[in-house]
Amino acid sequence: MAAFAVVVFVLAYALIASERLHRVTVALGGAGLMLAAGVVSFDDAVHSTETGVDWEVVFLLLGMMVIVGVLRQTGVFEYVAIRATKLAGGRPFRVMVMLVVITAVASALLDNVTTVLLVAPVTLLVCQRLGVPPVPFLMAEVFASNIGGTATLIGDPPNIIIASRGGLTFNDFAANLAPVVAVLVVVLLVLCRWMFREAFTFDAERAAEVMALDEREAISDPRLLVKAGAVLVLVLAGFVLGPVIGQPPAVVALLGAGVLVLLSRLSPREYLADVEAPTLVFFAGLFIMVGALIKVGAIDQLARWATEATGGSAQTATFLLLGVSAVLSGVVDNIPYVATMAPLVDSLAADTGNPGSVLWWALALGADLGGNATVIGASANVVMLGIAEKNGYRITFWHFARYGVLVTAVTVLICVPYLYLRYFAFA
Amino acid sequence: MIARDLAQPYPSVGMDDPALAAVRLMAEQHLPGLVVCEPSGRPTRVLPATQVLRFVIPRYVQDDSTLARVMGERGHERLLSELADRTVRDLVSGDRSVELAVAHPDDSVLELAVIMARTHSPLVGVVEDGRLLGCVTTAQLLDLLLAPR
Numbered sequence: 194m195a196a197f198a199v200v201v202f203v204l205a206y207a208l209i210a211s212e213r214l215h216r217v218t219v220a221l222g223g224a225g226l227m228l229a230a231g232v233v234s235f236d237d238a239v240h241s242t243e244t245g246v247d248w249e250v251v252f253l254l255l256g257m258m259v260i261v262g263v264l265r266q267t268g269v270f271e272y273v274a275i276r277a278t279k280l281a282g283g284r285p286f287r288v289m290v291m292l293v294v295i296t297a298v299a300s301a302l303l304d305n306v307t308t309v310l311l312v313a314p315v316t317l318l319v320c321q322r323l324g325v326p327p328v329p330f331l332m333a334e335v336f337a338s339n340i341g342g343t344a345t346l347i348g349d350p351p352n353i354i355i356a357s358r359g360g361l362t363f364n365d366f367a368a369n370l371a372p373v374v375a376v377l378v379v380v381l382l383v384l385c386r387w388m389f390r391e392a393f394t395f396d397a398e399r400a401a402e403v404m405a406l407d408e409r410e411a412i413s414d415p416r417l418l419v420k421a422g423a424v425l426v427l428v429l430a431g432f433v434l435g436p437v438i439g440q441p442p443a444v445v446a447l448l449g450a451g452v453l454v455l456l457s458r459l460s461p462r463e464y465l466a467d468v469e470a471p472t473l474v475f476f477a478g479l480f481i482m483v484g485a486l487i488k489v490g491a492i493d494q495l496a497r498w499a500t501e502a503t504g505g506s507a508q509t510a511t512f513l514l515l516g517v518s519a520v521l522s523g524v525v526d527n528i529p530y531v532a533t534m535a536p537l538v539d540s541l542a543a544d545t546g547n548p549g550s551v552l553w554w555a556l557a558l559g560a561d562l563g564g565n566a567t568v569i570g571a572s573a574n575v576v577m578l579g580i581a582e583k584n585g586y587r588i589t590f591w592h593f594a595r596y597g598v599l600v601t602a603v604t605v606l607i608c609v610p611y612l613y614l615r616y617f618a619f620a
Numbered sequence: 621m622i623a624r625d626l627a628q629p630y631p632s633v634g635m636d637d638p639a640l641a642a643v644r645l646m647a648e649q650h651l652p653g654l655v656v657c658e659p660s661g662r663p664t665r666v667l668p669a670t671q672v673l674r675f676v677i678p679r680y681v682q683d684d685s686t687l688a689r690v691m692g693e694r695g696h697e698r699l700l701s702e703l704a705d706r707t708v709r710d711l712v713s714g715d716r717s718v719e720l721a722v723a724h725p726d727d728s729v730l731e732l733a734v735i736m737a738r739t740h741s742p743l744v745g746v747v748e749d750g751r752l753l754g755c756v757t758t759a760q761l762l763d764l765l766l767a768p769r
Contacts, residue, residue, distance in 0.1 A: 268686045275690060314684035318691070321678065410689040584679045 195489035198232045202482055202491075206533075210525045212569075217471045220478025227485040237484060244484035246477045249443040250353050254304075254473060256446025257347060260425060261307045262467035263453050267418040268411035270299070274315040275408035283400025285325050285393040289333055290382055292316060296334045297341030297378045301348045301371070302429070305338040305573035307467060312338075313580045322402040328586050329389035332593065335577040336381055336565050336600050342573075343561035344374040346432065346442060350476075351531035351560045356442070358535035359542070359553040363432035363442060369554050373611045377562075377604045384603060388596055417457055424453045479532045487536050496540030507545040508617050511555045512609065514538065518559025519605045523566030523598075531560050551616040558608045566601040568593045621764070623732055624725035627746035627754030632657050633667070639706040643672055652742045655720060655755060656712055663745050663752040666718045667711055675711050676702045720745045725753060729764060732756055 205223035209216045227233050238245040277295055281287035292312065300308045312334055320327035342348035346356045346366040356366065412418055431438065431445035440448075454464050486492050503509040514534075522530055534556055542552050564571030568578055568590050574597075581588050632655035633642045642654055646669055653668035674682070676699045681687045688695060712718065721741040723732050725748050735744050736758055746753045 268689075271684065271686045271690060311684075314680035314687055317678070317680040318687050405692070405694075406690050407692050408690060410692065411686050413686070413689070580680070580683075583683075 198485045198489045201226050217475045220475045224478040224481035232485040233488050238481045244488045246480045247357050249357050251473050253443040253446050256450040258468040259450035261303050262464045263457050264421045267421050268413055270311040271315050271411035272408045275406050278319050283403040284395050293333050293337040296337040300338040300341035301344040305342045306576050308338050309573045309577045324399040326392050329392040333385045335574055338573050339565045339571050340377050344371040349561050351527050354531050354535050355553050355557050362436050420456045424449050483532050492536045496537050499541050500544040510545050511551050515555040515559040519563035522560045522563030523570045527560040527564050548620050549616045562604045566597045623723045623727040623746045626756045630755035633708050635709040637708050639703040639711055642708050662750050663720050665712050666720050722747050
């Protein structure tokens, strides 16, 4: 039974990585095989948080997708992006700084794909008006999105999985990852200044065209903006106060989504427009497949090997995890990677002591930042590439990798002293 | 009445004609679209006016219509400059291709209506032996349906 589960899992993983079949088809097919062969029972799959679908992850994503669906109707993203561009005086590098910071902050609060979908059209408009090539701007934004998303529990789907499996709160993520992410955003800007130095040609006449844009027109329904903004603030407060009010993030997000739907009076088609059902189904299938590996003891075995390989040292395990996660997340989707690694890290944490939950932070930093290395490393990269191509700007795999690998290498390397100093040297 | 009786001469353009000339023809004659002929003269596609708009409006504005408001009243001013040096082929190639809905000269009014409904086309070409006899528009068809018996 163990061999069967491992073979099905490895085959499914290979198919997901190769993109020969749609990842949802593979995840559902793999889960179906695990269920049909009796590796996991229906009860395990649906009711066990250990070996089945982690409903907290699914419902947290669902709640946030609904909130974003309403929020994007308000035009607030377009307003902020154009306002910031005008504040930058239409000077290309300053514009990039503004857009990168906006993207990083938005990605910490919303999922990365949504952030890229929101910021890319405005970026194309601004670049067209400024007469500068949009590709460097789009790439800088997607890097910022993956880096910014690392900062919080809700910023990147792998973080949601890590939080659920590691029993970590929104505040844990903010306290442990947000500080280093803030540094990484600054480093990214320095890198962008150098990598894209030829894209920053200033033309006063073109800049005047940007200044002529009227960002106030973006806000079509100010009342909806107030309602959505208030609910978002309450939801964030709910995340922060989660341990005090005794509600997990999934409940806070679902309640926020429900209240917003009631207040907004939008139609289901409008507020459900951002709910990516395929992603939620993919998660469910993935959890069942990983649950099967746990059930047959494959994850425990891997954890034992990992403990032996690291000699039971939390420090060795941390840096190994950071490095391996960064490399693997560049070549495989970081969601299945983290879904697989989370139970393994859980076991490893018990064996090594895991000071300050450092193994979880190493996994989050490696997996999230590693997504910047290649086009296929993160969903946001694929989405950004699609938008660029639709608008006549083709970005090849290697063109992206040339910059992505550098950004990943530098940002991950910066995490090494951070993790060492904070969790080992001055622990 | 059959398709042959309803078919009327309809302006057509060639694949390699200038895009701007085709758009002018549409505007001057208030047409919902044009029939596009291959270099061999065979009519194969339609260039709907909406397709021209899809071509000239930047894709990012189509994806995020909020930006159209932000660009203000003068946002449309340079749209048609996109058509300079373009041919009709550019407007109807790739995923922008709209095949000409074709009816047989003997098709009935109901058959014509079914073709229009199924293809969402405001225009059906009546073709015999690869030659365009003329076109029937939705407006013509609705006129016929409304006519007192």
